[in-house]
Amino acid sequence: MILFKSLTKRYDGHTVLQDIDLQISGGEFITLVGPSGAGKSTLIQILTGALKPTRGSVSVDGYNITKLDRASLQKYRRKLGIVFQDFKLLPHKTVFENIAFAMEVCGADEKEIRKKVNEVLEVVGLTKQKNHFPRQLSGGEKQRTAIARALVHNPKLLIADEPTGNLDPASGKEILQILQKINVNGTTVILATHNKSLVDRLMRRVVNLKEGKIVSDKQEAGYDYV
Ligand SMILES: Nc1ncnc2c1ncn2[C@@H]1O[C@H](COP(=O)(O)OP(=O)(O)OP(=O)(O)O)[C@@H](O)[C@H]1O
Ligand SMILES: [Mg+2]
Incomplete structure (x- = not known):
């Protein structure tokens, strides 16, 4: 509350x-x-x-x-899961890596990261684009990536x-x-x-x-x- x-x-x-x-x-x-x-x-x-x-x-x-x-x-x-208007993605990381990074900084192990990232990619419907870089995404896909990243810690x-x-x-x-x-x-x-x-x-x-x-x-x- x-x-x-x-x-x-x-x-x-x-x-x-x-x-x-x-x-x-x-x-x-x-x-x-x-x-x-x-x-x-x-x-x-x-x-x-x-x-x-x-x-x-x-x-x-x-x-x-x-x-x-x-x-x-x-x-x-x-x-918290936080999502902004301007996405705030790292340009030199793929969709998968952008999301994984949020877990890496918290010390999660590789297997755990792979499992969770694939799960949140599914939630936002971006499984197919997981190896794309932000410049290869539409605005909506960028925002979906940002939402997926916000979900990795189960907020x-x-x-x-x-x-x-x-x-x-x-x-x-x-x-x-x-x-x-x-x-x-x-x-x-x-x-x-x-x-x-x-x-x-x-x-x-x-x-x-x-x-x-x-x-x-x-x-x-x-x-x-x-
Ligand atoms: N750091 C700051 N110093 C002084 N005034 C500020 C500062 N940040 C925001 N304000 C003022 O606070 C008021 C509210 O701003 P806020 O960004 O919360 O509005 P908002 O409802 O989110 O607007 P928008 O729909 O444009 O995003 C505005 O008048 C703004 O100029
Ligand atoms: Mg505002």
């Missing part, structure tokens, strides 16, 4: 998030929408521990992650900030389908996007941020892609 309490972030007197109270249960698929500058990425960065709030707390499974020391924070971050929570921002609508839809499939398998998914039209037919819980405040939090009738 994730609990944001009176979360406030200010930059030089400019309030970017103000008194955010939000509770997210395990297994939810929650979409964070709102215009550019509303504070979505700031909220997400605080949740990933990349940014400290000015005031308030974020607790994840009972731990206030805004107060963790370096080592605990690193441990916490390794348990309970997957956080995606504008994962469809660089994609055409059809590839964007594919990405949402994959996120939904991951959610159906038990992972909590938090998706931030300013492209509400893309998610309109998909989402169950939609939290709308505007000028740093939650202006609505609705359970919307969802259409299932999977």
